[in-house]
Amino acid sequence: MRLSRLSRTTLAVVAGLILVIVYVPLGVVLVNSFSTSTSLSWPPPGFTFEWWQRAFQSAGAMEAVGTSVFVAIIATAIALVLGTLISFALQRFDFFGRHTVNLLVILPIALPGIITGIALNNFFRTIMGVPLSIWTVIIAHATFCIVTVFNNVIARLRRTGTKLEEASADLGAGVWTTFRLVTFPQLRSALLAGGLLAFALSFDEIIVTTFTAGSGVTTLPIFILNNMFRPNQAPIVSVIAVVLVLVSIIPIWLAQRLSGDEQQRR
Amino acid sequence: MTMNATAPASARGEASGPPDPDPAGSATGGAPKRGIPRPKSTPARRGSVFLSAHPRVRLGFLLAAPLFWLGLVYVVALAALLVTAFWSVNSFTGEITTEWTLDNVITVLTGSLYQTVTFRTIGVALLVTIIDVALALPIAFYMAKVASPRARRILVIAVLMPLWASYLVKAYAWRSVLSQDGILEWVLAPFGLHTPGYGLPATVITLSYLWLPYVILPIFAGLERVPDSLLEASADLGGKTWPTIRHVVFPMALPAIIAGTIFSFSLSLGDYITVNIVGGASQMLGNLVYTNVGAANNLPLASAIALIPIAIIFGYLALVRRTGALDNL
Amino acid sequence: MMRTPRTARRGATVGVAIGSIALLTLTACGTTSGDSASTGDALTELGEAEGQVSILAWPGYVEDGSNDPTVDWVTPFEDETGCEVTSKTYGTSDEAVNLMKTGEYDVVAASGDATLRLIAGGDVAAVNTDLIPNYEGVFDFLKEKEWNSVDGQSYGVPHGYGANLLMYNTETFAEAPTSWDVVFDKASENAGKVTAYDSPIYIADAAVYLMAHQPELGIENPYALDEEQFQAAVDLLKVQRESVGEYWSDYLKEIQAFETGDSVVGTTWQVIQNVLAGSGASTDVVLPEEGATGWSDTWMVASDAANVNCAYMWLDYIASPEANATATSYFGEAPSSQEACEYREDCEAYHAGDEEYASQIWYWTTPIAECVDGRTDVECVDYAQWTAAWQEIKG
Numbered sequence: 002m003r004l005s006r007l008s009r010t011t012l013a014v015v016a017g018l019i020l021v022i023v024y025v026p027l028g029v030v031l032v033n034s035f036s037t038s039t040s041l042s043w044p045p046p047g048f049t050f051e052w053w054q055r056a057f058q059s060a061g062a063m064e065a066v067g068t069s070v071f072v073a074i075i076a077t078a079i080a081l082v083l084g085t086l087i088s089f090a091l092q093r094f095d096f097f098g099r100h101t102v103n104l105l106v107i108l109p110i111a112l113p114g115i116i117t118g119i120a121l122n123n124f125f126r127t128i129m130g131v132p133l134s135i136w137t138v139i140i141a142h143a144t145f146c147i148v149t150v151f152n153n154v155i156a157r158l159r160r161t162g163t164k165l166e167e168a169s170a171d172l173g174a175g176v177w178t179t180f181r182l183v184t185f186p187q188l189r190s191a192l193l194a195g196g197l198l199a200f201a202l203s204f205d206e207i208i209v210t211t212f213t214a215g216s217g218v219t220t221l222p223i224f225i226l227n228n229m230f231r232p233n234q235a236p237i238v239s240v241i242a243v244v245l246v247l248v249s250i251i252p253i254w255l256a257q258r259l260s261g262d263e264q265q266r267r
Numbered sequence: 268m269t270m271n272a273t274a275p276a277s278a279r280g281e282a283s284g285p286p287d288p289d290p291a292g293s294a295t296g297g298a299p300k301r302g303i304p305r306p307k308s309t310p311a312r313r314g315s316v317f318l319s320a321h322p323r324v325r326l327g328f329l330l331a332a333p334l335f336w337l338g339l340v341y342v343v344a345l346a347a348l349l350v351t352a353f354w355s356v357n358s359f360t361g362e363i364t365t366e367w368t369l370d371n372v373i374t375v376l377t378g379s380l381y382q383t384v385t386f387r388t389i390g391v392a393l394l395v396t397i398i399d400v401a402l403a404l405p406i407a408f409y410m411a412k413v414a415s416p417r418a419r420r421i422l423v424i425a426v427l428m429p430l431w432a433s434y435l436v437k438a439y440a441w442r443s444v445l446s447q448d449g450i451l452e453w454v455l456a457p458f459g460l461h462t463p464g465y466g467l468p469a470t471v472i473t474l475s476y477l478w479l480p481y482v483i484l485p486i487f488a489g490l491e492r493v494p495d496s497l498l499e500a501s502a503d504l505g506g507k508t509w510p511t512i513r514h515v516v517f518p519m520a521l522p523a524i525i526a527g528t529i530f531s532f533s534l535s536l537g538d539y540i541t542v543n544i545v546g547g548a549s550q551m552l553g554n555l556v557y558t559n560v561g562a563a564n565n566l567p568l569a570s571a572i573a574l575i576p577i578a579i580i581f582g583y584l585a586l587v588r589r590t591g592a593l594d595n596l
Numbered sequence: 597m598m599r600t601p602r603t604a605r606r607g608a609t610v611g612v613a614i615g616s617i618a619l620l621t622l623t624a625c626g627t628t629s630g631d632s633a634s635t636g637d638a639l640t641e642l643g644e645a646e647g648q649v650s651i652l653a654w655p656g657y658v659e660d661g662s663n664d665p666t667v668d669w670v671t672p673f674e675d676e677t678g679c680e681v682t683s684k685t686y687g688t689s690d691e692a693v694n695l696m697k698t699g700e701y702d703v704v705a706a707s708g709d710a711t712l713r714l715i716a717g718g719d720v721a722a723v724n725t726d727l728i729p730n731y732e733g734v735f736d737f738l739k740e741k742e743w744n745s746v747d748g749q750s751y752g753v754p755h756g757y758g759a760n761l762l763m764y765n766t767e768t769f770a771e772a773p774t775s776w777d778v779v780f781d782k783a784s785e786n787a788g789k790v791t792a793y794d795s796p797i798y799i800a801d802a803a804v805y806l807m808a809h810q811p812e813l814g815i816e817n818p819y820a821l822d823e824e825q826f827q828a829a830v831d832l833l834k835v836q837r838e839s840v841g842e843y844w845s846d847y848l849k850e851i852q853a854f855e856t857g858d859s860v861v862g863t864t865w866q867v868i869q870n871v872l873a874g875s876g877a878s879t880d881v882v883l884p885e886e887g888a889t890g891w892s893d894t895w896m897v898a899s900d901a902a903n904v905n906c907a908y909m910w911l912d913y914i915a916s917p918e919a920n921a922t923a924t925s926y927f928g929e930a931p932s933s934q935e936a937c938e939y940r941e942d943c944e945a946y947h948a949g950d951e952e953y954a955s956q957i958w959y960w961t962t963p964i965a966e967c968v969d970g971r972t973d974v975e976c977v978d979y980a981q982w983t984a985a986w987q988e989i990k991g
Binding site: 038055 | 848851
């Protein structure tokens, strides 16, 4: 797009400023992880590596990360399957109630988490009579993760159309073969993007999790919340956050690379 | 389901539409002239043929699992919650009494507390949404239309990364920033300004911060879909930058923007943790729901209060439905 | 062996529950469910350990070293008894009551504002203290109180206790305040920097203040307020609200606020002062002349505990001097026995065993319609109304 030099620069500066604002609080978190103050007070009274050491010794923290990863992976997997199915249904077919189904997919994310949380809590405990466990968390997470997969996949389906699939079918490939060799490769980056967002959503979810986690199920956000109520633990939480941000670069970068390659190939 | 994908068959030269296959495997006559072997009739192929001939069955297969899941897990749960709003609770033993009553709903509709808090919550959610869109637009536009592919990749990472630094940690970081002793005060003091301290402004700031990536991403995706050729056409026709943005880019990106607002609006509407951390003495709808279910153990009243955000969200979704925003979430 | 009576009783409880649903007009609902839950059918004999026990407690009450390898009093218990511990923490007493309703926990550590609700709800069983050798050493002034027993039948073992003290910034207050008036009648002097505990039970703090300053209201017990007394307390808090900067419930928030000066006066716990003193903040605490509210936590056993033997073993273990000292010291409260003080150096700071000090504390008790101060001529305001009022106060 032909933007004047001035507007380009202005835009760049504004975008840069916004990013700076985005990163200032993260900087605070980073600094706090080295602070001698246990209550995250500012400015930090002193410098220490103690929290980094203790964070890596904290079995609870490690376990919580493990639990969160486990929950997020399974919830994402379920969301990938259900989200893809539903996007095919809505994109390739016109049927009565199509809009209702569309709304149904969006609802779990559009309604505030606390409502989803108490509704599911009530559902599991009083209607189904199942005790809360890690699986109830996974079911809850998968439910509101469907929408991120759905959106990415349906957008891709709309863009790619059905020509290639028709060609494949015309050439005699069955439904499965066509999906495996034609449709899926086209969807791969959309699935990746949707899956990544679903993973992130599940990984950091606290409100619905609070209401659906059983005894002893400590996801990372719950671990962090509990530690806010414990003496001398707050800086450890900062360490975990810093590590997570750093580690998160890898999957995001990989996803970017994969989808970027795909775009170049086309 | 191993199938030979390379085996072409019965290419009848029909350009579109499902290939009208021979009734499953019965075809013996009319072997292809050029000696290409017909695919073997396996159960998988028969299924495949059946499916391509019966789109309704195909639709059924696609919808069964997701609808079962959403229907059972979500619709039933939500319906049960709504029903609970018309029950009451024995205040001492905490057991729910399943006798129909409108008391809770009436309390919520007429209580001045609920009205005040509802308006406050809507105000906060709207402000957060406006701020987020205002911040997301320039950066998303820059990412989608100005930055080089390499810079774009880095920017996407930069926007996504803060998502991983736990919600709670970020909220507490803002508590630290906004404190009377915090960085903001330290930065503003030389200009004779002061930090807003803890309260509703702090809540708006923190919530805007937390949901910003969720607003940037859909807008970025929406802008990316606006073809560059369209912008060039506008320029070729003499369209200046801003008119082009206003008349070409903005209308095309509007559904994406609205999709972003659904995130920030609904996430703010139900939040109770941020307001607890930086909101000073204020409470929002989420707090009332939380207190009633977590503290007072009064699920019926909590459900009745929950009707408010549910109504608001449904209203909002109905309002934006025509724009096609729901397809852009 | 004790299985049979237990199952029979569960049947009875269910029967009562069904009965009370059917007979909605039954005003004596509390008594009905009380009958099945409160009569002394506590365990009479300890059996074999079941191999596991599930515990619901305040954060910092059940530490197994997973948060901090040096903080661990669960592993010795597991080694000793063979009962594997799983635990869940809760943030407020109300949450605890809620979670106990799931029936997933064998043991709960409950504050006085939860215990009566648990007993009335039939969620916890009477406890036979004869099966808990360490019960004997527990301070007498903590035993058989209205928040841990009904009609002389004990429902649990006291754990630790403390007072909701008045914290102030020593720079703002040159002289230590001696009265709660700094957060009530004189709160406006520090408008925006006053803090208060975020729970309906805080209404009792206002009632304690009114007991001393408006004797004509005739408040005898801050947890037994009739309509008029309750209204006076609520009005006082509504005025206070205008000066409140924030309400706190997690203590990181409270520590931060006093450290930065965002709050300069308000209720607090001793442990918060200890942390602040450790970081050199200019704060101090007093127990004002009006007295204060406080908590005395109780370990209780679920009425349908799947692992009742391990539950009793935990109750005994956590009351043992060393375990009790470690746990209460980590949380920051006074231990439940004099012997525990031998394992702690800070008993003095918490006034452990100081009966005179303890007598000034009004321990959290669930407000119920049947006035806990023994009045029969009026009906008291119950906790549900306290909760509703608390939301009104916050606005």
